[in-house]
Amino acid sequence: MFTFNPLEVGNPMTLGMVEDSLTLDIHRMQHHAKYWKTTAADVNRMLDGYGVKYNDLPYHIKSEIDKINIV
Numbered sequence: 077m078f079t080f081n082p083l084e085v086g087n088p089m090t091l092g093m094v095e096d097s098l099t100l101d102i103h104r105m106q107h108h109a110k111y112w113k114t115t116a117a118d119v120n121r122m123l124d125g126y127g128v129k130y131n132d133l134p135y136h137i138k139s140e141i142d143k144i145n146i147v
Contacts, residue, residue: 095137098126102140109145116146 084090101122108114119141123130130138 094126098128099137099140102137102144106140106144113147114144119144119146 105114105119105122120130130141133141
């Protein structure tokens with residue numbers, strides 16, 4: 077029988093939810109950058125909130141981050 081344990085290391089459901097949340101924050105930052113100054117430090121702060129580094133991310137998430145208009 078399957079039991080959902082969100083604290084289990086590598087739990088695919090939890091990882092998927094975190095990835096969805098990160099992607100949503102990236103899209104919000106893309107929109108924000110259209111109207112306000114956004115720096116690399118802003119992006120790094122967002123990633124720090126998730127406990128990840130840019131170089132550790134999969135390609136499809138890096139490509140979304142690369143779309144942010146950084147000044």
